[in-house]
Amino acid sequence: MTDTASLRARSAAFWAGAAAGWIRHADRQDETGRPLGAAAMDRLAARPAERILDVGCGCGGTTAEIAAAVGQTGAAIGVDIDEAMVTAARRRFPTDGHPGIQFHVADIETLDVVPGAPFDAAFSRMTLMLLADPVAGCRTIRRSLRPGGRLAATVFRDGGVNPWLSAAMLGAAPHLGPLPPLPVGDEPGPFAFADPARLARILTTAGFTSVTITPRDVALETPDDADAVAEWLIEVGPAGAAYRAAPPADQASARAGVARLLGRFREPGAGYRLPTGLWLVAANAGTPTHHEPREDKIQ
Ligand SMILES: C[S@@+](CC[C@H](N)C(=O)[O-])C[C@H]1O[C@@H](n2cnc3c(N)ncnc32)[C@H](O)[C@@H]1O
Numbered sequence: 610m611t612d613t614a615s616l617r618a619r620s621a622a623f624w625a626g627a628a629a630g631w632i633r634h635a636d637r638q639d640e641t642g643r644p645l646g647a648a649a650m651d652r653l654a655a656r657p658a659e660r661i662l663d664v665g666c667g668c669g670g671t672t673a674e675i676a677a678a679v680g681q682t683g684a685a686i687g688v689d690i691d692e693a694m695v696t697a698a699r700r701r702f703p704t705d706g707h708p709g710i711q712f713h714v715a716d717i718e719t720l721d722v723v724p725g726a727p728f729d730a731a732f733s734r735m736t737l738m739l740l741a742d743p744v745a746g747c748r749t750i751r752r753s754l755r756p757g758g759r760l761a762a763t764v765f766r767d768g769g770v771n772p773w774l775s776a777a778m779l780g781a782a783p784h785l786g787p788l789p790p791l792p793v794g795d796e797p798g799p800f801a802f803a804d805p806a807r808l809a810r811i812l813t814t815a816g817f818t819s820v821t822i823t824p825r826d827v828a829l830e831t832p833d834d835a836d837a838v839a840e841w842l843i844e845v846g847p848a849g850a851a852y853r854a855a856p857p858a859d860q861a862s863a864r865a866g867v868a869r870l871l872g873r874f875r876e877p878g879a880g881y882r883l884p885t886g887l888w889l890v891a892a893n894a895g896t897p898t899h900h901e902p903r904e905d906k907i908q
Contacts, residue, residue, distance in 0.1 A: 611796060616741035617718065620797060621690060623789055628693040629853060630844030631667055635697060637831075637841050639670035644827035645763060646671055646734035648889040652761040658682040659729040664717055664750055664762075665689055665736025669698025669710075675732060676702070676710040686725045687712045718745040726753035733762040737890070738802040747815035754894035760817060762890040766824060767803035770886025773829075773871060774799055777842035780867035784859045785851040805888060817892035829883040838881055839867035 611619070631638065650671070655661055655678035663672040666687030676685035687710070689695050695714045702710055713724055718740055731750050740746040750760060765771050782788055792798030795807070802808040805822040812820045831838050843852045843863060852863055875881050 611793075613742045616797060617716070619790070620739065620741050621716070623847075624691040625693070626789075626850035627845070627847075628691045628697075630849035631694055632697040634841045634844055635668035635670065635701065638668065638845065641829050641831050641841075642670075644829060644885065645887070646732075647827070648825045648887065649732060649734060649761040649763045650674065652889060652891050653730055653732050653759070655679050655683075655730065655732075660684040660725065660727075661686070662723055662726075662728045662731040662750070662753060663687040664731060664733035664746075665739070666698060666712065667691075667694050669695075669702045669712060671732065671734050672698065672710060672712065673702040673707055676707045679709060681708045684709045684711065684725065686710075686723065686728070688715050688717055688723055690714070690716045717749050718742050720749045721752070722749065723753040727755040728753055728758060729755060730759045730761065733760075735763060735765065737762055737808075738764045738799065739797045741797055743797075743801075743811045744814050747812055747817065751816045751894050756894060756896045758894040760812075760890065760892040760894070763825070763887045764802045764808070764890065765799045766886040766888055768800050770826070770884065771799070773842060773874065773883040773885075774846065776870035777839075777846045777867055778848050780839070780870040781843045781846075781848040781852060781863035784862040784866060785848055785855050788851055789847050791847075802888060808888065808890065812890070812892050816895060818895035819891075819893040821891045823889050825887045825889045827885050827887065829881075829885055831881045831883075833875065833878055833880040835868040835871070835875070836864050838871065839864040842871075843867055 655675050657680040659679045661675050666672045666689045669687050672685050672687035692714045695712045698712045768775055809820050874883050
């Protein structure tokens with residue numbers, strides 16, 4: 610197994626390489642990707658004047674949604690490890706049009722608390738399973754919440770219920786240069802929280818109480834543009850950096866390879882429906898204790 614410091618370095622390098630794709634497709638990610646976080650947004654039920662943290666905010670779309678819900682007297686604080694994405698988030702959602710919104714570049718695992726803490730609630734869409742040390746990251750979130758503060762998040766379940774993720778890599782890889790290493794065992798990656806018992810242990814060890822983890826099946830729906838859909842999924846996935854470095858002919862082959870594998874999710878003329886299996890995670894920060902929960906190794 611790779612040690613945590615190496616996993617952290619690998620993750621930071623991965624996001625630095627992936628950022629250009631996320632920035633380029635930020636609007637599509639907000640629109641088509643909305644079902645990825647909708648259940649957590651509903652569960653969060655942000656109220657006017659609340660102060661809410663968005664962990665792994667990417668290009669800021671969900672932070673802006675939260676800012677709209679908490680209004681002028683509230684605060685929506687997005688945190689992301691990648692500087693380029695945070696810069697894009699600030700550009701897309703400036704404070705003059707979105708009062709109460711702020712973005713910070715930070716690794717959630719290495720902060721004591723997020724600047725601006727304590728928060729009434731924390732939200733996270735598709736990030737927690739990517740943390741090199743998820744107990745450390747979740748502990749920062751919990752410490753940044755007021756006593757009784759709530760967490761609402763989504764993460765992927767397993768690869769079988771999210772077939773488009775592997776299609777985006779398998780269809781593209783033969784046409785591109787080397788891809789980042791695939792996660793082994795419990796290493797961070799899209800399916801690192803496939804086992805809800807592991808996820809529950811991580812949250813409990815991080816000090817959360819009243820943890821609930823429930824399955825949600827949604828579909829990402831896009832217009833019928835095979836080339837655009839393939840490019841979006843390649844560019845926000847592990848093949849994104851290799852794709853951007855490839856010559857145009859290889860990029861076209863990669864898109865065609867992905868489009869072929871996605872064909873079963875396409876209804877010609879109508880569009881794509883990409884089946885997506887999530888865990889909806891809800892938890893409570895509980896009341897502070899004199900002792901931090903033990904940081905035993907989580908399997
Ligand atoms: C899969 S993307 C999701 C982005 C956004 N929440 C969305 O749904 O569009 C995961 C995000 O988590 C960020 N991230 C990964 N590890 C992080 C860490 N340790 N601390 C803060 N952000 C992190 C990445 O930079 C990336 O923007």
